[in-house]
Amino acid sequence: MKILVLNCGSSSIKYKLFNMESNEVVAQGGVEKIGMKGSFLKLTLPNGQKVQLEGEILEHRAGIEYIFGVLLSEKYGCIKSLDEIDAVGHRVVHGGERFNKSVLITDEVIEMLEECIELAPLHNPPNLKGIFAIKELLPDTPQVSVFDTAFHQTMPDYAYVYGLPYSLYEKYGIRRYGFHGTSHRYVSKRACEFLNVPYESQRIITAHIGNGVSITAIKNGKSIDTSMGMTPVEGLMMGTRSGDLDPGVISYIMEKERMSALGVSTLLNKFSGVLGISGISSDMREIEAGIKENNPRAILAMNTYNYRIKKYVGAYSAVLGGVDILVFTGGVGENQWVTRSTVCENMEYMGIELDEELNRSVRAKEVVISKPTSKVKVLIIPTDEELTIAKDTMEILGR
Numbered sequence: 001m002k003i004l005v006l007n008c009g010s011s012s013i014k015y016k017l018f019n020m021e022s023n024e025v026v027a028q029g030g031v032e033k034i035g036m037k038g039s040f041l042k043l044t045l046p047n048g049q050k051v052q053l054e055g056e057i058l059e060h061r062a063g064i065e066y067i068f069g070v071l072l073s074e075k076y077g078c079i080k081s082l083d084e085i086d087a088v089g090h091r092v093v094h095g096g097e098r099f100n101k102s103v104l105i106t107d108e109v110i111e112m113l114e115e116c117i118e119l120a121p122l123h124n125p126p127n128l129k130g131i132f133a134i135k136e137l138l139p140d141t142p143q144v145s146v147f148d149t150a151f152h153q154t155m156p157d158y159a160y161v162y163g164l165p166y167s168l169y170e171k172y173g174i175r176r177y178g179f180h181g182t183s184h185r186y187v188s189k190r191a192c193e194f195l196n197v198p199y200e201s202q203r204i205i206t207a208h209i210g211n212g213v214s215i216t217a218i219k220n221g222k223s224i225d226t227s228m229g230m231t232p233v234e235g236l237m238m239g240t241r242s243g244d245l246d247p248g249v250i251s252y253i254m255e256k257e258r259m260s261a262l263g264v265s266t267l268l269n270k271f272s273g274v275l276g277i278s279g280i281s282s283d284m285r286e287i288e289a290g291i292k293e294n295n296p297r298a299i300l301a302m303n304t305y306n307y308r309i310k311k312y313v314g315a316y317s318a319v320l321g322g323v324d325i326l327v328f329t330g331g332v333g334e335n336q337w338v339t340r341s342t343v344c345e346n347m348e349y350m351g352i353e354l355d356e357e358l359n360r361s362v363r364a365k366e367v368v369i370s371k372p373t374s375k376v377k378v379l380i381i382p383t384d385e386e387l388t389i390a391k392d393t394m395e396i397l398g399r
């Protein structure tokens with residue numbers, strides 16, 4: 001059985017084609033700069049080599065057609081006919097309160113997804129474009145929607161409600177939803193399998209530290225709190241997103257800089273966080289390079305970034321009543337030892353004892369990085385959102 005997983009963003013479409021019998025990725029890549037000058041498709045060949053193919057890709061449907069062309073091509077292809085694709089699984093960012101698990105996409109589901117657009121105007125419209133394109137191009141192929149928000153629907157009301165007039169929640173659904181749920185679910189379960197402990201009775205903190213950053217408290221297999229909010233800008237500091245901030249600052253900036261709502265949203269989402277503080281880049285590898293050159297703003301960006309993760313670990317330890325497992329994942333969580341080390345520093349009081357030497361020497365693989373005496377097991381678990389989406393898709397189709 002072959003399942004195509006799509007992650008449609010505003011100007012990009014990432015794809016992976018899985019052979020579910022062997023759990024293998026048979027093709028992967030992405031279209032970038034959709035609707036812009038210089039759009040292209042980048043693919044990774046089975047031998048790891050990367051290939052870039054230029055093409056005029058004006059909108060999402062054309063992007064998916066381009067991907068199909070490559071999947072079928074003699075030179076880079078891996079299938080002979082599109083009929084070999086048994087199902088398509090989509091990453092959908094916002095499922096609001098309507099979806100607490102993955103679903104088969106029907107016309108009724110599409111209507112509900114359209115109702116969620118208001119909550120995620122940046123993310124859901126491109127997700128829907130992908131769904132519509134597949135509906136047209138592969139009308140007989142089942143599609144499944146896997147939501148970033150679904151795993152967090154188990155949060156208690158006191159964790160998700162904001163301190164605003166309750167009517168705003170009733171009127172617009174303004175509350176915490178949380179994101180990266182597919183990743184938090186996958187790595188928390190994987191950690192328990194790896195440690196051979198029952199998922200249903202653990203207190204787990206999962207730190208997804210990538211371009212977007214979020215942290216989740218999981219008790220007895222359920223998300224009970226998470227750092228992202230109604231939108232993915234709340235919580236930890238990220239590559240380009242501010243994370244937590246005094247709400248008073250927003251109206252102040254709008255007034256002082258004569259900024260519109262859209263302007264301030266762009267500022268908080270695209271020009272803040274690590275990029276905003278450092279003035280160098282949103283990419284942690286470049287921040288590390290800046291630190292080597294003693295760039296004070298790179299140092300400040302790194303310190304702020306790590307400090308905030310530590311603060312949330314402490315908060316979620318309180319929320320969970322102690323911690324059994326702490327998981328690091330995402331591009332930074334898997335690769336950057338200094339963040340893991342700083343977060344775990346002086347945490348012996350709550351049972352975290354990191355094996356410093358081991359932590360420095362490992363990256364991007366499943367490994368326990370705490371000392372054998374550590375009460376809290378600290379792990380790196382590389383996330384795999386796409387495989388989780390493919391597995392959900394297969395499960396929903398009852399195969």
Ligand SMILES: Nc1ncnc2c1ncn2[C@@H]1O[C@H](COP(=O)(O)OP(=O)(O)O)[C@@H](O)[C@H]1O
Nearest residue numbers: 209210211212282283284285330331332335336
């Ligand atoms: N070797 C590394 N050392 C430090 N940071 C890294 C390394 N590799 C990747 N990263 C960081 O991971 C980020 C991307 O994380 P990832 O989880 O892949 O992002 P996305 O949210 O786009 O899926 C990059 O911006 C970079 O900061």
Ligand SMILES: CC(=O)OP(=O)(O)O
Nearest residue numbers: 179180211212213232
């Ligand atoms: C929802 C979200 O924050 O996703 P990403 O980290 O992929 O930007």
Ligand SMILES: [Mg+2]
Nearest residue numbers: 210211212330
């Ligand atoms: Mg990611």
